[in-house]
Amino acid sequence: MLRYPIAHLRSTLLWLIAAGCTGELAFAQAGKAQLPDGPGRAVTQRICGNCHGPGIFTKRRLDREGWAEVVDDMIRRGAKGEDEDFVLVMDYLVQNFSKTPAVRRINVNSAEAAELAEVLGLAEDQAVALVEHRRAKGNFKTIDDLKKVPGINTQAVEERKDRIDF
Numbered sequence: 001m002l003r004y005p006i007a008h009l010r011s012t013l014l015w016l017i018a019a020g021c022t023g024e025l026a027f028a029q030a031g032k033a034q035l036p037d038g039p040g041r042a043v044t045q046r047i048c049g050n051c052h053g054p055g056i057f058t059k060r061r062l063d064r065e066g067w068a069e070v071v072d073d074m075i076r077r078g079a080k081g082e083d084e085d086f087v088l089v090m091d092y093l094v095q096n097f098s099k100t101p102a103v104r105r106i107n108v109n110s111a112e113a114a115e116l117a118e119v120l121g122l123a124e125d126q127a128v129a130l131v132e133h134r135r136a137k138g139n140f141k142t143i144d145d146l147k148k149v150p151g152i153n154t155q156a157v158e159e160r161k162d163r164i165d166f
Contacts, residue, residue, distance in 0.1 A: 040092030109139040
C-alpha cells in the first residue's frame, strides 16, 4: 500500500523537476558572482550546476589528478556532456581551484615585450631585446637560442623554462 496518494507523488515530482530547472538558473546567477571568469566557466556552470552550487568548487583545492578523479566520478554518476566539455571543465577547475596555481606559459615567438617581461621575470629592456632579436634573426627554437641574446638574464630564463613555448 502506498504511503502517499498518487496525486501527492505527482505534485512532488513536478516540484522536484521545477526545482531542478530553477536550481540550475540559481547556480548560474550565483556562479556569476562566485566563479572566476575564464575559459570553461559557462560549461562548468551548465554541466555541474544540475547538482552542485558554486561553493562545491571553492571549498576544494585539488591538483590536476584530483580534479580528474572528481570529473571522472561525476561522469560515472551521470553528468551529461561531450568529451570536449569535460576537458574544459577540468581545465577550468585546475586553473581556478588548485592547490597551486597553474603555470602561465608563453610563446616566445609571438609574445610582445611586456608579456615576456611579466611571465619570464625579465627587465623591460631585456624583453625588448628578445623581440628585436626575434624580428632580426627569426624565431627561437631552443632555450639556448634565448640565452644567446645579448643582455638577457640567462638565470631568469633557465628558472622559467617550464613556461616557455616555441
